[in-house]
Amino acid sequence: MSTELAVIPAPVSTAARYAHVIGWGMHVPEKIVTNDDLSKIVDTNDEWIQARTGIRQRHVAADHESTVTFAVAAARKALAKANISPAEVDLIIVGTASPEHIFPSTACLVQDALGATNAGAYDLLAACTSFIYALSQASNAIKANEVDTVLVIGAEALSKITDWSDRGTCILFGDGAGAFVMQARSEPGGFVNSILRSDGSGGPSLVVPAGGTGMPASTKTVMDNQHYIKMNGREVFRFATRVMASACQEAAQRAGITIEDIDIFVPHQANKRIIESATKKLKVAPEKMVVTIQDYGNTSSASIPIAICEAIDKGQIKQNDTLMLVAFGGGLTWGAGVLKWDVPPPAPPTRVQTARRSLFYRYARVKSFFRRMIRFVESRVFGDGVN
Numbered sequence: 001m002s003t004e005l006a007v008i009p010a011p012v013s014t015a016a017r018y019a020h021v022i023g024w025g026m027h028v029p030e031k032i033v034t035n036d037d038l039s040k041i042v043d044t045n046d047e048w049i050q051a052r053t054g055i056r057q058r059h060v061a062a063d064h065e066s067t068v069t070f071a072v073a074a075a076r077k078a079l080a081k082a083n084i085s086p087a088e089v090d091l092i093i094v095g096t097a098s099p100e101h102i103f104p105s106t107a108c109l110v111q112d113a114l115g116a117t118n119a120g121a122y123d124l125l126a127a128c129t130s131f132i133y134a135l136s137q138a139s140n141a142i143k144a145n146e147v148d149t150v151l152v153i154g155a156e157a158l159s160k161i162t163d164w165s166d167r168g169t170c171i172l173f174g175d176g177a178g179a180f181v182m183q184a185r186s187e188p189g190g191f192v193n194s195i196l197r198s199d200g201s202g203g204p205s206l207v208v209p210a211g212g213t214g215m216p217a218s219t220k221t222v223m224d225n226q227h228y229i230k231m232n233g234r235e236v237f238r239f240a241t242r243v244m245a246s247a248c249q250e251a252a253q254r255a256g257i258t259i260e261d262i263d264i265f266v267p268h269q270a271n272k273r274i275i276e277s278a279t280k281k282l283k284v285a286p287e288k289m290v291v292t293i294q295d296y297g298n299t300s301s302a303s304i305p306i307a308i309c310e311a312i313d314k315g316q317i318k319q320n321d322t323l324m325l326v327a328f329g330g331g332l333t334w335g336a337g338v339l340k341w342d343v344p345p346p347a348p349p350t351r352v353q354t355a356r357r358s359l360f361y362r363y364a365r366v367k368s369f370f371r372r373m374i375r376f377v378e379s380r381v382f383g384d385g386v387n
C-alpha cells in the first residue's frame with residue numbers, strides 16, 4: 001500500500017474565489033476537572049461557579065500533553081473530514097494564547113507532525129479572538145489567490161499557564177483545540193467577511209506578565225508567579241458585554257445582511273452571563289446561540305471551533321445556515337465574522353482511507369526523524385563553518 005495520500009489538484013484559479021470550510025475537527029484531553037475537584041484546591045464551590053460562569057467542568061492537559069498535541073489531533077480530524085492529504089495544505093495558521101514556545105511557532109511543529117511538506121506556517125497571537133483573526137487571514141489569502149488550502153487551528157493548553165491557587169482564574173479555563181480546513185471554491189459562500197478590532201490600552205486587564213522581552217524570566221519572576229494568567233475579571237466582563245453585540249452588528253452590516261438573517265451565533269465561550277447579555281442586546285432567540293461552556297470552560301482561541309463541531313454533531317448547525325462568530329479577549333482584541341455553512345456533509349472515510357492516512361502520519365514521523373538525523377550528521381561533518 002502506498003504511504004502517499006493522493007494529492008487532489010488545486011481546485012480553482014479563476015478570478016472569483018471564495019474561502020469555504022471543507023473540513024472540521026476538535027480534540028480535548030481526556031482528563032476532566034469538575035467544580036467539586038476545584039473546591040478541594042481553592043476556596044470556591046460548584047454553586048458559585050455555575051451561577052457566575054455557567055461552567056460545570058473543563059478538560060485539562062496531562063503532563064505529557066501540550067498545545068501541539070491538541071492542535072495536531074484536531075487538525076488530523078479536520079483533514080480526514082475534508083478527505084485531503086496534508087501535502088495539499090498551503091498554509092497552517094495556529095491561533096493560540098498558550099503557544100508551545102516563543103519560537104519555533106506552534107504551527108511549525110504542527111506542520112512537521114502532519115507531514116504538511118508544502119505548507120507555510122505561523123502562529124497568530126490575538127488571545128481569545130485568535131480564531132476569528134486567523135479565519136480572516138486565511139480567507140483573505142485564499143481570495144487573493146496566494147493559496148488554495150489553509151489549515152486554521154485554535155489550540156490551547158491554558159492549564160499550563162494557569163495559577164491553580166488563584167480562584168479568580170483557575171475556575172474559568174480549559175484545554176483543547178479545534179481546526180478548520182478552508183479551500184478555494186468558485187461558488188459564492190464560505191467565509192464572507194469579518195471585522196477585527198483592538199484596544200491595547202486594556203492590555204493589563206488580561207496578561208501573562210513575564211517570559212517575554214518586557215519581563216524576561218528570572219528566579220524572581222518565577223517566585224512571584226509572574227508566568228501565569230493575571231486577569232481583572234470585572235473589567236474584562238464589562239468590556240466583553242460592551243463589544244459583543246456591536247461587533248456582530250458591524251460584521252452583519254459589512255456583509256450586507258441584518259442580525260435577523262443570522263441563523264446561528266457562535267460566541268466565544270468565556271462566561272454564560274456574557275453570552276446572555278449579548279443575546280439580549282441583539283434581541284435574538286436564545287436557541288440561536290451555541291453554548292458549550294458548561295462542558296469545556298473557556299478554551300480561548302479553541303472555544304469557537306469546538307463549539308461549532310459540537311453544534312454540528314447535535315444538529316444545531318445545518319447546511320446553508322448563516323453563522324455569526326464573535327469573540328473578545330486579551331490585547332484587548334475583539335472581532336466578528338460571517339460564515340456561510342454551505343458545504344454538504346462529507347462522506348465518512350472508508351477503512352482503506354483511514355488506514356492510508358494513519359500510514360501517512362507514521363511515514364511523516366519517519367521522514368522527520370531522518371531530516372533531523374541528516375542535520376545532525378551535517379553538523380558533525382561540516383562543523384559550524386559555512387564555507
Ligand code: UT7
Nearest residue numbers: 043044045048052128167168171233234236237270271329
Ligand atoms: O476569554 C476572555 C477571558 N476572561 C473573561 O471573559 C472573564 C470575564 N469575567 C468574568 O467572567 C467574571 O468577572 C468572573 C467569573 C471572573 C468573576 O465573576 P464576578 O461575578 O465578576 O465576580 P467578582 O470578581 O465581582 O467577585 C464577586 C465575589 C467576590 O467576593 P466579595 O468581594 O463580594 O466578598 C469574590 O471574592 O465573588 C468572590 N469570588 C469567588 N467566590 C467563589 C471570586 N471568585 C470566586 C470563586 N469562588 N471562584
